[in-house]
Amino acid sequence: MLRHDVPASELTTLAVGGPIATLIEVTSETELLEALEGNPGALCIGGGSNLLVSDDGYDGVVIRSHATSATGFQVDGDVVRVEAPMEWDSFVRATIESGLQGMEATSGVPGSFGGAIVQNLGAYGQEVGDVVVGVNVWDTIDREVRQLSRQECEFSYRDSKFKNDPERRHVVLSAHLRLTASESATPRYGDVTVLLGERTGTAGPYPLTDIREAVLDVRRSKGMLLGASLPSAGSFFTNPIVDEAQAANLETRGLATYRRADGARLTSAAALMQAAGFERGFHMGNAALSHLHVLALVNAGGATTHDIVTLARHIQHVVFTEFGVSLVPEPVTLGFEADPFA
Numbered sequence: 001m002l003r004h005d006v007p008a009s010e011l012t013t014l015a016v017g018g019p020i021a022t023l024i025e026v027t028s029e030t031e032l033l034e035a036l037e038g039n040p041g042a043l044c045i046g047g048g049s050n051l052l053v054s055d056d057g058y059d060g061v062v063i064r065s066h067a068t069s070a071t072g073f074q075v076d077g078d079v080v081r082v083e084a085p086m087e088w089d090s091f092v093r094a095t096i097e098s099g100l101q102g103m104e105a106t107s108g109v110p111g112s113f114g115g116a117i118v119q120n121l122g123a124y125g126q127e128v129g130d131v132v133v134g135v136n137v138w139d140t141i142d143r144e145v146r147q148l149s150r151q152e153c154e155f156s157y158r159d160s161k162f163k164n165d166p167e168r169r170h171v172v173l174s175a176h177l178r179l180t181a182s183e184s185a186t187p188r189y190g191d192v193t194v195l196l197g198e199r200t201g202t203a204g205p206y207p208l209t210d211i212r213e214a215v216l217d218v219r220r221s222k223g224m225l226l227g228a229s230l231p232s233a234g235s236f237f238t239n240p241i242v243d244e245a246q247a248a249n250l251e252t253r254g255l256a257t258y259r260r261a262d263g264a265r266l267t268s269a270a271a272l273m274q275a276a277g278f279e280r281g282f283h284m285g286n287a288a289l290s291h292l293h294v295l296a297l298v299n300a301g302g303a304t305t306h307d308i309v310t311l312a313r314h315i316q317h318v319v320f321t322e323f324g325v326s327l328v329p330e331p332v333t334l335g336f337e338a339d340p341f342a
């Protein structure tokens with residue numbers, strides 16, 4: 001389906017942003033490929049849950065993937081093949097129903113499967129990049145379909161080869177993931193583990209369906225489910241990666257750091273914001289911090305992209321002045337003449 005001058009506020013979970021000049025909607029890998037072949041230079045989006053579009057909109061062609069019952073999901077032993085338009089949470093539910101363990105802790109994250117690969121979606125100790133076998137992409141420069149191995153995707157914390165690539169060379173069409181054939185697991189994330197322990201009186205392992213319910217309940221309590229809070233893009237800032245000197249400085253000021261399996265040392269963006277004086281509900285104009293989660297910038301009603309950017313920049317400035325750490329926005333920006341956060 002082709003539409004013109006579609007407000008980005010209708011296509012993004014922050015519900016802000018000006019008109020997209022041309023919008024093409026697709027629901028399968030085949031339709032996505034056809035749209036790409038017919039529209040060189042088009043930009044691909046999914047659920048718009050990690051996207052900040054300028055108030056001036058975007059004067060180009062956008063291909064939007066969204067799922068229908070026809071969107072492809074196939075299981076072959078412990079390997080699943082998933083098409084980019086599939087909704088992430090439907091994918092997670094389908095893996096649990098197939099007796100496959102590995103992504104249950106990411107239940108409830110909005111957006112498309114393709115968008116999840118781009119962002120190396122992760123939650124509560126699980127990350128999609130860890131289970132990717134290979135990704136099928138459209139190469140917009142060589143104009144051909146290619147298969148990239150997990151290593152070639154360069155997954156890291158909330159990042160991949162595909163995110164923020166100025167050439168936007170690769171469009172995710174589908175991917176193969178290898179999961180573990182198991183009906184149960186022991187989750188690694190504190191809040192979810194505590195809740196399951198309280199509910200069952202055991203230390204696990206727990207059925208995947210129970211883990212999913214616990215994750216959804218924890219997310220709901222933090223406003224991290226769509227509809228459980230005001231419009232947002234989830235956590236607006238990633239947890240910053242810090243060097244040894246920054247880590248030492250933060251720790252003398254009572255702020256913890258932790259090391260990921262890939263060696264990167266991180267600190268909590270939410271803790272930094274709170275230590276810098278920001279509380280839930282803080283607002284500037286029509287943009288605010290969620291009442292449920294300090295890291296979620298929300299559209300408190302009638303916000304523009306300018307409002308969201310102004311609040312985010314203010315937080316970045318105060319945190320940097322206080323702690324010398326740069327907060328990096330998680331959403332991808334579109335339609336700006338220059339990086340609004342530079």
Ligand SMILES: Cc1cc2nc3c(=O)[nH]c(=O)nc-3n(C[C@H](O)[C@H](O)[C@H](O)COP(=O)(O)OP(=O)(O)OC[C@H]3O[C@@H](n4cnc5c(N)ncnc54)[C@H](O)[C@@H]3O)c2cc1C
Pocket residue numbers: 013043044045046047048049050051065084109110111112113114115116117118119120121122123158162164170171172173223224225226232233234235332
């Ligand atoms: C309430 C809420 C909670 C959230 N919680 C989490 C969380 O726990 N963990 C987490 O990781 N994220 C979280 N997010 C952020 C977001 O849901 C994820 O990043 C999601 O994977 C984005 O997918 P999308 O389809 O919405 O991408 P979009 O926002 O549509 O696009 C994001 C970027 O991906 C690109 N893109 C999309 N599809 C493709 C494709 N097929 N090929 C190439 N590029 C593509 C777009 O061009 C854009 O650059 C949350 C968001 C919200 C609103």
